[in-house]
Amino acid sequence: MSSYxxxxxxxxxxxxxxxxxxxxxxxPKRQVTLAVKPTPIHRWNITEIPEDYTIYIKRDDLTGCSLSGSKVRKLEFLLADAMVKGYKSVITGGTTQSNHSRATLVAARQLGLDCHLVLRSREEIGESYSTSGNFIMMEAGSPNIYILPWQPFTTETFENYIKHLAKYIGETTKSIPYHIPCGGDNELAIFGYISAWEELMKQKVHERYDDIVFANGTSGTAIGLGIGNYLTGSKLKIHPVLTSSTIELVQDKMDKTLCRFGLDVKSKDLFDIIDGYIGGGYNVYTKEDVIINQSTIRTTGIYCDPVYVGKALKGLKTELRINPGRFKGKRILFIHTGGTFGMMEKDIAKIIHTNESTKRIKQWCDVFPTFINTESVDCLRTK
Ligand SMILES: Cc1ncc(COP(=O)(O)O)c(C=O)c1O
Structure with missing residues (x-):
């Protein structure tokens, strides 16, 4: 086995x-090192899991700090391509809460590249504008942000906006930016998770686990892991949990991508896709979802955002309860794909702050009405 x-x-x-x-x-021919690897794996003692199952977690939320999550693995190949081809800047897009856009900006800046972002927003931009932690980080790091109002764009329509801006930048600065599709969604990026499979093999994935579960968006993570599993003997069962889209669209897209890689295999042979946990759609979550994620934090110290990881965890827990037969074995590896900055959002803060079941914030003086006085009196006496 060779390495990289x-x-x-x-x-x-x-x-x-x-x-x-x-x-x-x-x-791909080149890679640029951006992620802290290998990411660790440890037991994850989440509650409400049938007794005979053991859950492990691979911490791809720890691929870095400001530069963290699954997207960093993909950017190692995308930005290497941009650098080899001599680009001075990159352009990409997503929503104002996009982990991919934040990671692209941070990585580009670290590599000395300029970064242009086209972001879709549900809120109007104004003086008091504040949305997710990702957006704050993007605004802090890039002067080149273009906001589009929220519309039900197809991916193709949205990419056309990005191409339009790329052309404009090319004409006005004589330097066309390298175009990274939304979500880092292409074949080069998939090598982020083909090489993650190499890392998993060094972590004895074939011996230690039966099933792998994670959040699915563009399906890049799934296809990379699926190809790795397939080409090394298909010993594990892989369960991407949908966080947006429909199972038909996702399978169709996966099949076309597998075909472009020249593989004679279908997505239904590689994956058991878990559907039913999208809720109200991409980046739509309920108060109950946030409170469940809060309980995971309180019991295990692992932060799950409500857009991706929280939905995948909900899928895992529920399926283990209602449909355990779909899992191959009892040793399950959950891949935490990041998204932690998505937690830093004012609506989530409000839910946590007003969560009646966890009255955490107490006024010191209500609990210890006399202590401060006593101490200050003691203090005065010793002087
Ligand atoms: C935190 C997080 N988890 C999971 C995903 C989904 O990964 P993929 O697009 O590779 O399916 C994304 C992005 O889309 C993400 O930001």
Whole structure:
């Protein structure tokens, strides 16, 4: 098995695919080290799990700090491509809460590239504008943000806005930015999770776990892990949990991507897609969802955002209860794909602050009405 990458962060290195990759039709040539790897795996003692199951968690939320989550693995290939081709800037987009856009901005800045972002917003921009933690980080780090009002765009329509801006920047600055599709959604990015499979093999994934569960958006994580599992013997059962879209659209997209890689296999042979936990749609969540995630934090110290990881966890817990037969075994590896900054949002703060079941904030003087006085009196006496 070959390996990849320079040990020195931000340096371009040759990417040598592991031998099991064989002759995939698409292979990157370069990688730039951005993520802290390998990410650790540990037991995750979440509540309400049937007794005979053991849950482990792979902490891809720990691929970095401001630069964190699953998207960083993908950017190692996308930004390497931009650098090799001599681009001075990148352009991408998403929503104002987009983890991908925040990670792209941070990584681009670290590599000395300029970054342009097209972001869709549900709120109007004004003086008191504040949305998610991701947006605050993007605004702090980039002067090049273009806000589009919220509309039910297709991916294609939204990409057209990004292309339009790229053309405009090219004409006005004579330097066209490198276009990264929304969510980092292309074949190069999928190598982030093909190489994560290599990392998982070093972490003995074949021996230690039966099933893998994680949040699914663009399906890049799923396809990378699915290809790794397939080409190394398909020993695990992989369950992407939908956080948006429909199962039909997701399968169709996955099948087309697998075909572009030259693989003669279908998504239904690679995945058991878990549906039914999207709730009101992408980035729509209820007060109850936030309170459940809060309880996970309080019992295990792991933060789950309500857009991605919280939905995947809800899917895992519920399916283990109502449909355990869909899992291959009893040792389940959950991949935490990040999104923690999505927790830092004013609506979530309000729900946590007013959660009656956890009256955490107490006024010191209500609990210890005399202590301060006593201490200050003591203090005065010793002088
Ligand atoms: C935190 C987080 N988890 C999961 C996903 C979904 O990953 P993928 O797009 O590879 O399916 C995303 C982004 O889309 C994300 O930001």
């Amino acid at each position: 990458s320079s040990d020195i962060f931000h340096e371009l290195s040759e990417y040598t695919a592991p031998s099991w990759v064989g002759d995939l039709k698409i292979l």
